[in-house]
Structures are given as structure tokens and as C-alpha cells.
Amino acid sequence: MIGILAIAVVLAGFPWQVATAQRPGEPFTFALVSDLHYGLTRPRFLGDSAVPAWRVNAALAEVLRSLPIRTLPDDGGVQAGAVVGDLAFVAVTGDIANRAEAGVQPAAVSWREFLTTFVQPLSRDRRAPLPVFAAAGNHDASNAIGYVPALAPSVDTTAMSGLYRRAERQDEQALLTAEHDPLRQPFDYARDRVHYVRWVGGVAIMVLHIWPDAGEREWMERELAMIPDTVPVLLFAHDPPLVDPRHFTAPDGGPPGTGGFQGLLTERWRGEPLPAARLEGSRTLEEFRTLLRRHRNIRAYFHGHENWTEYHALRDADGTPLLPAFRVDSPLKGRDSAGDDAKLAFLLVSIDADRRHLTVREYRWALPPDMSPWGAEISIPLR
Incomplete structure (x- = not known):
């Protein structure tokens, strides 16, 4: 039944796209x-010193390539x-290109290295x-809109434009060969949201733009109405469920920096000014919780930003768990792994949509x- 529905939705022109060869209901792993913070350097990695991010992430890619033969x-x-x-x-839940702060390469270089x-x-x-x-992550976005203190260059939309092109299934390879394409509309951060839905094995994968703020929730409601x-719906975002108020x-x-807010x-922001601002008790968090109560098929939230492996939950105001959440380590900025290669980690997630079960x-x-x-x-459970 799900397979027939998926085909019907695609033919109807809705933004659902089969991303892989997985058949609906067939167990799959991602x-x-x-x-990844391209532009930074890891102090030590596998016996070497001052290892650039591109080398660390290339090693990570090789490990990912080896997974199909693992048990x-x-x-x-x-x-x-x-x-x-x-x-x-x-x-990849964001922060691909580190902010172009003093001593850090431009986002354009980092994006090419990522590809x-x-x-x-x-x-x-x-x-x-x-x-x-x-x-998209907060570093990717800050490169595109500016930051305080100023970056060099002050604005570089390459990474965000590339992420948007991937979301829209455009050819981001053009960014490697044509810096100034007169036929390409300039990237507009306010307009060009990096959010999309993909259909994999009977599950809806919903990638969000940094965090589900008011505008993002409006988009989510439109998408969820078609699901x-x-x-089951899985959310992927850069920021954790309890987002840092400075990102509003x-x-x-x-502009970014006004009142200490980054404009991501x-x-x-609707609440106390910084530094007193707190997400708990805010209208925007309660509105997100309301969306989750209305759409009970949203079953998990995967994110980065705070860099360690943790299985936690977004809780209701009374402390009741509302949505399971999964935080993942960073190969460059891990809280526990930055100084210890043995603690470098990613998450492998296996899903059986027919049996309504997910293992991380x-x-x-x-x-x-x-x-x-x-x-x-x-x-x-996925039910």
C-alpha cells in the first residue's frame, strides 16, 4: 500500500523523491x-600532527565506504x-565550512574540499x-550572511549556495567551474531555504534549515500535510531541539550581531534580550512542541552542533519525553574526541519500517x- 502511495505522490508532482533503491518496508541502514568543519586543523590524528580537516574527513569517508562488508x-x-x-x-547535519575567522580558509575553498x-x-x-x-549549520550560514567579529571575506555564500543546489537537486558541480555564472540567480539567504523531504524505504526523511523556527514550521506543516x-518521519537539523537563542x-x-543575535x-526572538534569553518557556519552543503533538508520526530528531554522541530527548514542559533525539560527534571539534582518536564516532542507524523499529x-x-x-x-519504536 505504501509503495503504491509513494508512486502516486511522485506522479502527482509533490516534492517526494525516491532517494535510493530501497523498496518501501525493506530494512535499510544509513x-x-x-x-566536518573544513578549514580547521586537528592537533593530532592517527600519529600525525596538525592534520587539516580535509585529510581527517577523507579518512572518515574511507571508513564509510568500508561499511557494506561489516557485520x-x-x-x-x-x-x-x-x-x-x-x-x-x-x-551530514551541518557545519561543513567553518566560519572564515582569522586563520581559517574561505567557505569557497572548504566547499570544494567537501565535494x-x-x-x-x-x-x-x-x-x-x-x-x-x-x-546547513550555523557556521555555513554565518559565512553567507556575515558575523561579528567580521569574517574574511565578510560574506561568502558558496557553501550555502551549494547546499541549496543539493537540496533542489541542481548541479552544484557548477560551483567548481563557474564562480560567476550570469544565468544563475544569486543566492538569497532569506529566500533560499535548505530544507527538503526524501522518501527512503517507507520512511520520510525531512531535512530542516538549521532549526524548526516559525518559518520552518510553516514549511513543515505543508509537507506533513502530504505525508x-x-x-514515520525523521527530522534532521543542525541545531539541537533546545536551540541556542543567539541563533535567532x-x-x-x-543585521547579524544586533543585540548579540546571529540572525541565522x-x-x-520573542522573549528576554540576551544574555538573559532562555528557550525553555518561550513561545517558539511551545509552538514546536505543539507541532510534534499534532504530528505523532514524527519519531526522531537527529542533529549535530554540540559535538559528542548522546541519546537524549526533547521533553514537554512537565518533563515528559516528547521526541527521541540523537546527537553525534564531530571529527574536528568533538567534546570528547578532539584529543583522543579512540573516541571519534559516527552513528549507524538501521530501520525496519514494516516492523516499525529503529536502532542507533x-x-x-x-x-x-x-x-x-x-x-x-x-x-x-517507530509508532
Whole structure:
């Protein structure tokens, strides 16, 4: 029934697109990484010193490429004890290009490195490209709109434009060969949102623009109206469910930096000014909670920004868990892994939509070959 519905929706012209060869209901596995921070340097990595991000992320891409022959642990989760097989996709929840602060390369350079050392290698020796579902992060956005203190260059839209092109299934390769394409409309941060829905194996993958603020929630409502309430929806965003209030636009508007607000979210902050601003108790958080109560088929939230592996939850105002959330490590800025290669990790997520079950497993990707890479595991229902 789901397969017939998916075909009907696509033919009707709605923005659902089958991203992979997974058949609806067929179990599948994807990897979640975040905060690649091209432009930074890792102090030490696998015995070397001062290793640039592109080398670290290229090594991560090689590990991801090796996953299909790995065997999942016999832990009782989805696909336990089975060979991983082809990944359905790799999700990257933002902060691809580090802010172009003093000593950091421009976003244009970082975006090219992301394509050539991470995205393209993932598809090497494959019959079809491995989908990479990338979200925008606060660093990507700040490069595009400006930051205080000023960056150099002060504005560089390359990474955000590339993310938007990927979201719209345009050819971001043009960015590698044509810096000034007169036929290409200039990127407009207020207009060009990096958000989209992809259909994978009977599950709706919803990638959000940084965090579900007021404007993003309006878009979500339109998309969710086209998704049957029997279909699980997974949210992917850069910011955690309890977003930093500094990421909003100042209450009275203004450029990034006004009142200490960074202007990454188009919604104007409704609450106490900084530094007293608190998300808990704010109207925008309660409106997000209301959306989740209205759409119970939203089953999980995957994010980066705060760089360690954690399984947590967005809770209702009374403390009741409302939405399971999964935070992932960063290869460059990990809270626990920045100084310890053995703690570098990404998440491997296996889903059985027919049985309505999801398992998240931590994969510690820089351990010696004689050590098990499998870390913590958690399973949740998709109903």
C-alpha cells in the first residue's frame, strides 16, 4: 500500500523523491555524521600532527565506504548480526565550512574540499552515487550572511549556495567551474531555504534549515500535510531541539550581531534580550512542541552542533519525553574526541519500517583493527 502511495505522490508532482533503491518496508541502514568543519586543523590524528580537516574527513569517508562488508553486532537491534550492506544514504547535519575567522580558509575553498574529499569518494566504485543528505549549520550560514567579529571575506555564500543546489537537486558541480555564472540567480539567504523531504524505504526523511523556527514550521506543516500519518518521519537539523537563542534574529530585526543575535533563523526572538534569553518557556519552543503533538508520526530528531554522541530527548514542559533525539560527534571539534582518536564516532542507524523499529549504534571509526568499533546502542519504536 505504501509503495503504491509513494508512486502516486511522485506522479502527482509533490516534492517526494525516491532517494535510493530501497523498496518501501525493506530494512535499510544509513550513517549520520556532522560538523566536518573544513578549514580547521586537528592537533593530532592517527600519529600525525596538525592534520587539516580535509585529510581527517577523507579518512572518515574511507571508513564509510568500508561499511557494506561489516557485520552489525548481535545486540537484538534491527538487522542484528547481519552484514551492513549498501548504505541507503549518509546524512551530514551541518557545519561543513567553518566560519572564515582569522586563520581559517574561505567557505569557497572548504566547499570544494567537501565535494572532492568527502562526497565524491563516497560514490567511488559504486554503480550509482551514494546519496548525501546535507543540512546547513550555523557556521555555513554565518559565512553567507556575515558575523561579528567580521569574517574574511565578510560574506561568502558558496557553501550555502551549494547546499541549496543539493537540496533542489541542481548541479552544484557548477560551483567548481563557474564562480560567476550570469544565468544563475544569486543566492538569497532569506529566500533560499535548505530544507527538503526524501522518501527512503517507507520512511520520510525531512531535512530542516538549521532549526524548526516559525518559518520552518510553516514549511513543515505543508509537507506533513502530504505525508500519511502512518508513515514515520525523521527530522534532521543542525541545531539541537533546545536551540541556542543567539541563533535567532534580534527582536527588532537588524543585521547579524544586533543585540548579540546571529540572525541565522529568520524568526525574530520573542522573549528576554540576551544574555538573559532562555528557550525553555518561550513561545517558539511551545509552538514546536505543539507541532510534534499534532504530528505523532514524527519519531526522531537527529542533529549535530554540540559535538559528542548522546541519546537524549526533547521533553514537554512537565518533563515528559516528547521526541527521541540523537546527537553525534564531530571529527574536528568533538567534546570528547578532539584529543583522543579512540573516541571519534559516527552513528549507524538501521530501520525496519514494516516492523516499525529503529536502532542507533555508535561506530568508533578510528580504533585499531583489533578492537571492536561498536559502542552504545539504543532501539526505539517507530509508532
